[in-house]
Amino acid sequence: xxxxxxxxxxxxxxxxxxxxxxxxxxxxxxxxxxxxxxxxxxxxxxxxxxxxxxxxxxxxxxxxxxxxxxxxxxxxxxxxxxxxxxxxxxxxxxxxxxxxxxxxxxxxxxxxxxxxxxxxxxxxxxxxxxxxxxxxxxxxxxxxxxxxxxxxxxxxxxxxxxxxxxxxxxxxxxxxxxxxxxxxxxxxxxxxxxxxxxxxxxxxxxxxxxxxxxxxxxxxxxxxxxxxxxxxxxxxxxxxxxxxxxxxxxxxxxxxxxxxxxxxxxxxxxxxxxxxxxxxxxxxxxxxxxxxxxxxxxxxxxxxxxxxxxxxxxxxxxxxxxxxxxxxxxxxxxxxxxxxxxxxxxxxxxxxxxxxxxxxxxxxxxxxxxxxxxxxxxxxxxxxxxxxxxxxxxxxxxxxxxxxxxxxxxxxxxxxxxxxxxxxxxxxxxxxxxxxxxxxxxxxxxxxxxxxxxxxxxxxxxxxxxxxxxxxxxxxxxxxxxxxxxxxxxxxxxx
Amino acid sequence: xxxxxxxxxxxxxxxxxxxxxxxxxxxxxxxxxxxxxxxxxxxxxxxxxxxxxxxxxxxxxxxxxxxxxxxxxxxxxxxxxxxxxxxxxxxxxxx
Numbered sequence: 383x384x385x386x387x388x389x390x391x392x393x394x395x396x397x398x399x400x401x402x403x404x405x406x407x408x409x410x411x412x413x414x415x416x417x418x419x420x421x422x423x424x425x426x427x428x429x430x431x432x433x434x435x436x437x438x439x440x441x442x443x444x445x446x447x448x449x450x451x452x453x454x455x456x457x458x459x460x461x462x463x464x465x466x467x468x469x470x471x472x473x474x475x476x477x478x479x480x481x482x483x484x485x486x487x488x489x490x491x492x493x494x495x496x497x498x499x500x501x502x503x504x505x506x507x508x509x510x511x512x513x514x515x516x517x518x519x520x521x522x523x524x525x526x527x528x529x530x531x532x533x534x535x536x537x538x539x540x541x542x543x544x545x546x547x548x549x550x551x552x553x554x555x556x557x558x559x560x561x562x563x564x565x566x567x568x569x570x571x572x573x574x575x576x577x578x579x580x581x582x583x584x585x586x587x588x589x590x591x592x593x594x595x596x597x598x599x600x601x602x603x604x605x606x607x608x609x610x611x612x613x614x615x616x617x618x619x620x621x622x623x624x625x626x627x628x629x630x631x632x633x634x635x636x637x638x639x640x641x642x643x644x645x646x647x648x649x650x651x652x653x654x655x656x657x658x659x660x661x662x663x664x665x666x667x668x669x670x671x672x673x674x675x676x677x678x679x680x681x682x683x684x685x686x687x688x689x690x691x692x693x694x695x696x697x698x699x700x701x702x703x704x705x706x707x708x709x710x711x712x713x714x715x716x717x718x719x720x721x722x723x724x725x726x727x728x729x730x731x732x733x734x735x736x737x738x739x740x741x742x743x744x745x746x747x748x749x750x751x752x753x754x755x756x757x758x759x760x761x762x763x764x765x766x767x768x769x770x771x772x773x774x775x776x777x778x779x780x781x782x783x784x785x786x787x788x789x790x791x792x793x794x795x796x797x798x799x800x801x802x803x804x805x806x807x808x809x810x811x812x813x814x815x816x817x818x819x820x821x822x823x824x825x826x827x828x829x830x831x832x833x834x835x836x837x838x839x840x841x842x843x844x845x846x847x848x849x850x851x852x853x854x855x856x857x858x859x860x861x862x863x864x865x866x867x868x869x870x871x872x873x874x875x876x877x
Numbered sequence: 878x879x880x881x882x883x884x885x886x887x888x889x890x891x892x893x894x895x896x897x898x899x900x901x902x903x904x905x906x907x908x909x910x911x912x913x914x915x916x917x918x919x920x921x922x923x924x925x926x927x928x929x930x931x932x933x934x935x936x937x938x939x940x941x942x943x944x945x946x947x948x949x950x951x952x953x954x955x956x957x958x959x960x961x962x963x964x965x966x967x968x969x970x971x972x
Contacts, residue, residue, distance in 0.1 A: 483952040581932050595932065624937045693917045704892065711893070713965050718958035727970050732895035744894055748904070749911055751892040752884075762915065767928030769921050774932060808907065809914050825932030850933065 386411040387551040391455050391608040392635075394554055398444050398454050405444070405454030408554070409437035409498050412456045415552045416500060421877040424537075424547040426461060426519045427469045427502035436498040443496055451635075452615045453496025458503045458547045458556040463489050463599070464588040465499065472590040473517040474507045476738025477716040486588025487620045488557060488599050495615045500553050504543025507740045508707065509564055509592045512814035514542025515800060516742045524572055524797050525550040525873040528838040532876070535797040535840070538568030538814075544602045545572040549873060555603040555612055559589060561596045562695055563818025566830035569602055570792035570843030573832040573871060575860070576602045577609045578818075580850045581825035582627035585620030593702035594625075596695075596822040606831065606861045610634035613853060629851060637854035638861045643677030645859060648785040652688035653817060655794065661836045662791045669789055669833055669844040672866035673859070683785060685776040690769050691820040692812060697753050697766035698823070703743075704750025710738060745808065774824040781849050787859045788847040790817050792830040796840035817845055827853045829860045833867035841871065880908040 386408045389397065397403045413433060416425050433456060440454035464470045464482035471477035485493070493499070504522040506514050513536040514522040522542040524535040526549070537546040541558035545568035548556050558565035560578035569576025577600045584599045591597060601612035614635065619628040649670060654663075674680050712718035712734030719733035739747065753762035780788070794816055803811050821828040827850070830843040844863065848856030885905035889896040896904060950963055959966040 480956050483949075483955055582935075621938070621940065625931070625933075627933065627935070628938065687921065690918055690921055693915045696911065697915055697918070708893075712958060713967055714953075715956035716958070721968060725968060727968050728893070729895075730968050731893040735893055736895040739894065744892075744896075745904075745907060745911075748885075748888045748892045748894065749908065752880075752888045752908065752912075753915075755888070755891060762918075764928045765918050765921075765923060766915075767930075768923035768926040769918055771926050771929040772921065772923070774929065807910050809910060812914075823932075 387415045389554060390604045391452070391554050391611050394455055395451055405437040405440040405456070405498060406434070408454070409433050409456045409500070412500055412553050419550060419552055419877050421523065422525060422546050422550055423504055423520055423522045424543040424550065424552060425458065425501040426504045426543065429468055429499055429501045432468070433498050433500050436493065440496040440498060450495040450615065451611045452492060454498065455554050456498040456500050457492065458501060458544060458553040459489060459499055460541055460544050460557050460559060461502045461505050462509055462559050462590045463557060464590070465489055465502065469502065470590070472508050473505045473519055474738065474740070474743065475518045475717055476710045476735070480716050484588060487585035487622060488589065488616050491618065492615055497615070503547055503556055506540035506542065507743050508590065508703070509540040509559055509561055510703070510742050510746055511539040512563070512567060512811050513798070513800065513803065514539040516740050518740065521800050522546045523800065525877065526572060526797065526840055527873070527876065528840060534800045536571065536800050538571035538797065540564040541568045541602060545569055545574060548572070548574045548602050548604060550877070555601060555608055557599060558602040559597060559599045560822065561592050561699060562822055563815040565600050565602060566818045566828055566845055567793050567814055569830040570832065570841070571797040573841030573843070573869065574602060574604060575606050575609050575829065575831055576600065577613060577829040577853070578821065578827060579613060579617060579853055580827045582625050583617045583827070583851070583853065585623040585626045587620055587622040591706040593699040594706060595702060596699060606857060606864045607635060607638060609829065610638055610857045627851070632854045634854050634857055637858050639858060640862050640865055642673065642859050642862045645678045645786045646784050647673050647678045647680050647859070648683035648780050648788040649680060650683050650685045650688065650788060650790060652685050653790045655816065659795060661842065662794065665834045665842050665844060666789070666791050669863060669867070672863055673789065676862045676866060681785065683780045683788070685780065685820070687769065687772045687776050688820055691773055691823055692816060694766040694769040694773065695815070695819045695823060696749070696812060697762050698770060700746040700750030701754050701763050702750070704747045704754060707743070707747050710735065770823050773820055777824045777826060786849070787856055790845045790847065792817060792843035792845040796836040796838070796842055821847055826850055827856050829856060831860050831863050831867070832869040833863065834869065835871055880905045880912065
């Protein structure tokens with residue numbers, strides 16, 4: 383078979399089961415593709431020995447029959463996941479040299495299902511960023527370019543390496559994590575599918591924590607079917623994460639009928655922002671028309687507190703981060719600063735954290751420290767948590783009124799150039815998450831699906847938001863949208 | 878709300894991040910911009926709204942209060958920047 387790296391999970395699964403190819407062959411093809419793709423900056427730690435051994439074991443299982451769907455599928459793993467004996471440093475200098483003695487629940491489940499790890503993927507430091515420019519490893523680069531312009535574009539963030547690797551066919555799929563849009567925004571920027579599950583669907587154990595009440599891991603894949611397959615392998619109850627939901631995991635792939643007749647799709651008026659680019663507006667209208675043509679009922683809805691989601695997020699996420707990142711103190715793991723004569727433990731903490739954290743992480747830790755500090759806790763943190771309750775209530779109301787899913791743009795623009803936002807103030811960068819962050823605050827599932835190209839030939843995506851725990855239904859609506867949009871464009875290889 | 882240099886210094890201290898004096902003015906102005914953005918939240922009427930503690934209304938699972946793990950000293954110390962005689966080592970702490 384040719385172009386093994388271009389296979390979807392479903393195609394590879396079926397081909398391996400029929401004996402048309404093997405995991406060893408697909409894995410070798412991916413390793414070759416990765417070796418030739420340094421210019422993308424996607425893979426930051428390579429694990430070819432692990433991959434080759436896992437592929438051989440997977441081929442044995444497939445030969446024996448009844449192998450799980452993910453058996454033999456080569457994946458990239460975001461650097462935020464702890465992988466035993468393999469560097470896992472959240473793209474931060476402070477975790478330089480850290481090799482976990484344990485395996486995250488998500489990667490354990492994927493490997494138990496026979497999946498193959500090709501290596502670790504680039505990301506924004508501690509998942510804080512929207513362009514992958516805060517990584518200690520340097521930038522990940524979008525395989526897409528604007529027409530014939532060779533300016534390097536961002537693959538989005540924080541799961542930028544995952545997005546770049548999947549779009550460039552370096553791996554069949556990748557894990558991502560999403561705290562404010564970090565799966566969906568990069569997926570939209572590179573023309574792939576990315577799903578953030580309902581909060582609690584996927585165990586957070588062994589994933590480096592950013593903002594614990596918002597973080598969820600999810601699949602980043604070449605299409606909706608793959609998203610369904612991979613999600614099934616990632617989720618399920620885990621006693622090691624107290625917020626993990628003890629609910630049955632449905633067969634997500636079986637839910638993909640493409641039949642959405644009678645479904646009610648909400649179009650939230652508050653997402654029609656001032657100054658929205660014409661191509662985004664058109665993309666959204668086209669997507670609405672596709673769902674309508676497929677038999678869904680379209681209704682206008684209101685989510686009145688949408689405007690306050692980003693400011694609430696920029697209180698809650700930094701507050702939780704300042705608490706979570708307190709563990710990086712130079713004592714138990716990672717980097718410790720060289721100390722001067724007479725330096726005590728406080729100097730060790732302060733120098734270690736100044737050297738180990740990059741500017742964006744320092745900024746968020748300090749903002750979080752401020753909003754939690756005595757005298758400001760009520761004014762900032764508690765107020766933000768109240769507003770968060772109202773944002774969730776907005777969604778509860780529309781779902782109670784019979785809305786099955788909500789359609790919005792995934793991002794306010796197509797991928798921008800690396801370095802283009804360097805001189806902008808941090809808030810300009812934060813606006814990237816304007817359509818995605820509400821979903822994290824309300825704990826809902828959301829999926830980004832590529833549905834079109836902008837005038838410069840860059841991919842654009844729409845977001846569907848579902849009811850809590852109803853990923854199966856959400857995936858089916860996404861599947862219908864995918865079929866109608868017929869997005870098949872791929873980046874032209876330049877790397 | 879405008880953050881002055883002294884407040885920026887205090888926050889850096891609380892966060893245990895060393896910030897050089899010459900970097901404080903820029904930091905203070907970034908804080909001011911971010912807090913200015915956050916201040917939109919004051920427009921929202923939150924009277925009578927409980928602060929959210931959990932997005933999913935579920936009771937956290939409990940387990941028996943028994944030892945389920947342990948005896949992993951070597952694994953725990955494996956990644957320490959400085960470990961001696963089975964302990965994490967840190968600079969002298971004198972209060």
